[in-house]
Amino acid sequence: MVGRWRDGTGTLHVVGGADGADGAEEDREGAKGSAGRAEGLSAGRAAGIPLTIAASYRARARGLLGRDGLTGALLLTPASGVHTFRMRFAIDVAYLDRRLTVVDVHTLRPGRLGRPRLRSRHVLEAEAGALERWGVRRGVRVVIAPRAFSAAPSFCTLTSRCHGWDALGRGRDSSR
Numbered sequence: 677m678v679g680r681w682r683d684g685t686g687t688l689h690v691v692g693g694a695d696g697a698d699g700a701e702e703d704r705e706g707a708k709g710s711a712g713r714a715e716g717l718s719a720g721r722a723a724g725i726p727l728t729i730a731a732s733y734r735a736r737a738r739g740l741l742g743r744d745g746l747t748g749a750l751l752l753t754p755a756s757g758v759h760t761f762r763m764r765f766a767i768d769v770a771y772l773d774r775r776l777t778v779v780d781v782h783t784l785r786p787g788r789l790g791r792p793r794l795r796s797r798h799v800l801e802a803e804a805g806a807l808e809r810w811g812v813r814r815g816v817r818v819v820i821a822p823r824a825f826s827a828a829p830s831f832c833t834l835t836s837r838c839h840g841w842d843a844l845g846r847g848r849d850s851s852r
Contacts (some may be wrong), residue, residue: 681731681753686822687724688749688800690811725749725810727820739801740767746803751820755799757792760784766804770812771796777817781807 726748730736736752741762752758758769763786771779771793779795783804800807800818812818 681729683732683735684729684823686727686729686820688727688751688810689724689819689821691817691819724821727751729753729820729822746801749800749802749806751798751800753798756794756796758784758790758799758801760786760788760790763787768802768804768807768812770800770802770807770818772798772800772818775817776820778812778814781813 728748728750730739730750730752731754736755739752739758740746740750742764744764746765746767756771760767766783766785768781768783769790770781773779773795774797776798779793782790784790800812802810807813
């Protein structure tokens with residue numbers, strides 16, 4: 677069972693796709709295209725990217741409005757589309773499915789409306805050009821380590837349970 681996300685911070689890690697594949701190869705070749713890819717964190721991205729998680733209605737509505745820039749990335753969850761009305765800078769937008777696999781990536785200038793993506797459950801926003809530098813592109817999977825797990829030896833994803841804690845930082849015995 678998937679728990680609910682809460683507003684907070686964490687780190688973003690790009691998993692797979694380190695060989696330069698853009699996901700289209702996997703679509704054309706099926707499972708054969710991904711057989712040679714190393715699963716795990718790539719060496720250049722082991723430190724992680726600072727991430728802000730916006731899960732409440734209020735945090736999602738505020739988003740990046742009124743900011744002059746962004747350090748790291750912003751995860752909007754749940755979300756399937758975004759807009760850049762009243763924003764001061766262009767952003768990269770990555771649409772993520774339930775398994776945190778990138779469905780689509782676009783750059784939006786201020787004053788634009790991004791079309792919702794049908795399979796999208798989360799939206800990752802960053803300054804224009806940042807997602808390309810980080811290697812976030814269609815078909816790549818990302819891992820989110822909420823701040824509560826920064827000292828844990830393994831990473832926790834949206835659907836996983838790690839070391840007796842769920843993805844929200846609650847213990848198994850904790851009530852909602």
